[in-house]
Amino acid sequence: MSSSPDAAVEVRDVVHTYGTGPAAVTALGPIDLHVPPGTFLVLVGASGCGKTTLLRLIAGFEQPTTGTVTAAGRPPVPGRNAGLVFQQPRLLPWKTVGGNVGLALRYAGVPRPERSSQVTTLLNRVGLPHVAGRRTWQLSGGQQQRVAIARALAVDNPLLLLDEPFAALDALTRERLQEDLRRVSVDTGRTCVFVTHSVDEAVFLGSRVIVLTSRPGRVALDVDVDLPRSGVEPDELRGSPEYAALRATIGHAVRAAAA
Template identity: 90%
Template sequence: MSSNPDTAVEVREVTHTYGSGSAAVTALGPVDLRVPPGAFLVIVGASGCGKTTLLRLIAGFEKPTAGTVSAAGRPPVPGRNAGLVFQQPRLLPWKTVGGNVGLALRYAGVPRPERSRRVSALLDRVGLPHMAHRRTWQLSGGQQQRVAIARALAVDNPLLLLDEPFAALDALTRERLQEDLRQVSAESGRTCVFVTHSVDEAVFLGSRVIVLTHRPGRVALDLDVDLPRTGVEPDELRGSPEYAALRATIGHAVRAAASPENERAPS
């Protein structure tokens, strides 16, 4: 597979099936997708539409049944081509906050004298200054997810994959972390692929949103989100007519795509 510097992620004619024979279930596809560097792509759709399957294929945790997936022009390797943030923080409880972030730096080959400075800078970036010595169980759920994001950013790669990282949080904490992630992604310039059920979250975070159909998941809508990503207050953005119009368009597409009538036999 040839490298394309203008493509951070490429999904080409991909289908993915679980099981075999009469028990086989096609979860995804066919899907074609190209994501340019620096984009914030949000994948939205109803439960069971293949959102997480697509993310796992991009991460390299699974291989497609048919078609090809590449990250920066190469087959993805789990833990190497992308930082990962899951629904649960998955922090190591026997390590401090700084220890969790520092472990990622260690595996990335960052020299020990440099790690402390990098840990402090990463925790500052996600809004947790002076928290390196705290225990993870002393943190709120929102703070734990901030640590998980810092850990994902610790590895110097251009891709960040997030699988509904804020789904278990209360509404206020979720909004605050959305705002933080939006700012972090703008500052870092990393390509992000984010999975969610929430139409509002998709509009707020994404520079581009795709909606997947009912199983097998196919792209029902692929929409660029033309909203300012810097220089505007979150409440002002959420209250704008443009935001409301995008939310209505994407919401309608999600409801239409969720219908079982969209389920088709795999090609």
């Protein structure tokens, strides 16, 4: 069965099992997903439901036990088909902020004379002007995650994968970074797949939210988030009746799926 040419991500008949024999554990599936370009897809569910496993399959870090995964119509290749942001920033402490982003540009094949201006552009995009010369350990946790997002955006591909990147941050910083990421996704038009435990985060960030069942992870709910993605203040959006209704629907589905 061929993959759909208009899909940023296609997951077909996927089952993923860890181990073999009596000790084998099926973590995911069967599951099917069709993700059009430009979608901000959020995967939400209880711990152990297979969210990160599915993200790793899309990134190409693992191969499905059965079924197929494609990104832009091709089997994913780790580090090539997608920018990646993890729970921890994973920055190189011996390099400056600009050096970390510049290294990603180097691996992406950007000519050396062009890197400095692109570093500035990327750091401005994530709200970090004038920090290129600072060391990573001089930044707060939220600022380091912004650098990690800038580094992921340095790779010129249409897919961005994020595995609970704000989980370790305080509530205020988390909200600010959610707002930054939402703006960046609108500005760049990139397809995003975002993993979270937070229903509120899922509703705020996603243009589409998928709730996974407890192990093995399957689709319990697949809902489009019909909320404006630009031109509205974050507090106004979070306080709207439509936002509250979606949060209630998705929260109920998460609780039911984990039961």
